[in-house]
Amino acid sequence: MRRLLITGETSLAGRIHVQGSKNVFLHLAAASLLASRPVRLRNAPAITDTRVCVEIARALGAHAEVADAAMTTHAADLRTTEIPGGLGTLIRPTACFGAAVLARTGAVTFPFPGGDAFAERLIDRHLAAMQAVGAEIRVSDGFVHARARRLAGFTFDASTDGHGPSLGATISALLLGAMASGASRISGASVEPEVEHTVGLLRCLGVPVSWEGTSTLEVEGRPPANGATYTVPPDRMVAGTYAIAAAMTEGRIDLAGVALSDFPTGFLKVAATAGLDLAQVPHGIRATRSEPAPVEFETGPHPEYPTDLQPQLCALLTQAPGTSKVAERVYSRRATHIPGLASMGADIRAVGDHLTIVGPRTLSGATVRGTDIRAAAALVLAALAASGRTELAGVEHLYRGYENLPGTLRSLGAAVMEHSQEEL
Numbered sequence: 001m002r003r004l005l006i007t008g009e010t011s012l013a014g015r016i017h018v019q020g021s022k023n024v025f026l027h028l029a030a031a032s033l034l035a036s037r038p039v040r041l042r043n044a045p046a047i048t049d050t051r052v053c054v055e056i057a058r059a060l061g062a063h064a065e066v067a068d069a070a071m072t073t074h075a076a077d078l079r080t081t082e083i084p085g086g087l088g089t090l091i092r093p094t095a096c097f098g099a100a101v102l103a104r105t106g107a108v109t110f111p112f113p114g115g116d117a118f119a120e121r122l123i124d125r126h127l128a129a130m131q132a133v134g135a136e137i138r139v140s141d142g143f144v145h146a147r148a149r150r151l152a153g154f155t156f157d158a159s160t161d162g163h164g165p166s167l168g169a170t171i172s173a174l175l176l177g178a179m180a181s182g183a184s185r186i187s188g189a190s191v192e193p194e195v196e197h198t199v200g201l202l203r204c205l206g207v208p209v210s211w212e213g214t215s216t217l218e219v220e221g222r223p224p225a226n227g228a229t230y231t232v233p234p235d236r237m238v239a240g241t242y243a244i245a246a247a248m249t250e251g252r253i254d255l256a257g258v259a260l261s262d263f264p265t266g267f268l269k270v271a272a273t274a275g276l277d278l279a280q281v282p283h284g285i286r287a288t289r290s291e292p293a294p295v296e297f298e299t300g301p302h303p304e305y306p307t308d309l310q311p312q313l314c315a316l317l318t319q320a321p322g323t324s325k326v327a328e329r330v331y332s333r334r335a336t337h338i339p340g341l342a343s344m345g346a347d348i349r350a351v352g353d354h355l356t357i358v359g360p361r362t363l364s365g366a367t368v369r370g371t372d373i374r375a376a377a378a379l380v381l382a383a384l385a386a387s388g389r390t391e392l393a394g395v396e397h398l399y400r401g402y403e404n405l406p407g408t409l410r411s412l413g414a415a416v417m418e419h420s421q422e423e424l
């Protein structure tokens, strides 16, 4: 079991290149299975989730490889319609991979997805999209079996009961619509960059999609005639995490390859109040600390404040004088970062979906565990600002989405070492 040992209180300074986006990449990798010609995704992040995508494509009979920071998938034919349980349970967009296989072959078997387990992560809207295109669904022993005699154009609402649009279900519906006969219309759709880039890739593949960035999409079913080369955009969650690291440590980090427009407006507004100054510089963005103040905000669908940057901002809010309040509206009870932050000295509590942080608090190193990717990221941020040494377990969650995190932090001056448990 690997752990990170972080000795805090160093101001981080320097310039880093921001990796490709995990969440965009994962959805593009699913969409790549629609094409019978090669699809090359450039700027693929070097993370464990990327390796899982390669293995899923290979298990289905496609050729897949990563070389020169690009994943190439050639799904000339799919040999089987089953996504193995041992792979599908490792990542979140398994249902989108399932939709791609169903769209391509008329049948699919896939396990309930994995990804982070900070909340119940439902897939009922994905299954509803599969039914809308004409599939019959059966669930048994943790697997979904879907089969359709023919895939016909459909209308579908991708919004959920009480949590706004589902990003994943929007993309599942889009992939099904791309291969159905006739036109499909998706309403209540997510407008996240993941959707924008999936639409971008489908268009490159020759699938007509009509979308103006609003909550309605129209797709004309047309099996992709082309292959494509597509570039994954920078990871806005990773960029946001390192930007917060600059503010946490009163340092200065230049994030190359990202623009202010890559961040949701909800994040820019809240972070500015919380003590993070972001300025556009010629090669990207410069992140420094401004006067921190407490904030009250809600997470919400893009372009509102993203749930994936909520735990990290909580770490920063431990340094803001006064009481901050967060309402987590996307994932009820996404609060797995609280025990670790509290054991480092933070005054942070959760009641239902509401988190309260009282600052400023002096943080001290502790032995903590990250139980999912952004909770672990929040603990890394706290450790960088804390006095003394923090021992962080659960780093495998970080490696699902952060490329070479220890090396990147060291390049900024942080004292970070990785150890396996036997070495401690």
Ligand SMILES: CC(=O)N[C@H]1[C@@H](OP(=O)(O)OP(=O)(O)OC[C@H]2O[C@@H](n3ccc(=O)[nH]c3=O)[C@H](O)[C@@H]2O)O[C@H](CO)[C@@H](O)[C@@H]1O
Pocket (backbone or CB within 6 Å): 023, 092, 120, 121, 122, 123, 124, 125, 126, 127, 160, 161, 163, 164, 165, 166, 167, 168, 169, 190, 192, 300, 301, 302, 306, 307, 308, 330, 331, 332
């Ligand atoms: C809208 C939103 O912020 N989506 C986030 C969500 O995407 P992801 O695609 O994982 O999740 P969805 O957008 O589908 O889920 C949003 C909400 O809808 C609910 N839901 C989802 C699917 C479904 O079939 N039924 C259902 O009820 C979920 O439980 C959740 O409360 O998690 C990702 C990882 O943290 C983030 O990168 C995305 O920004």
Ligand SMILES: C=C(OP(=O)(O)O)C(=O)O
Pocket (backbone or CB within 6 Å): 022, 023, 091, 092, 093, 114, 115, 116, 237, 308, 373, 374, 401
């Ligand atoms: C929760 C996340 O990832 P996943 O959906 O892959 O679990 C995340 O990116 O913050």
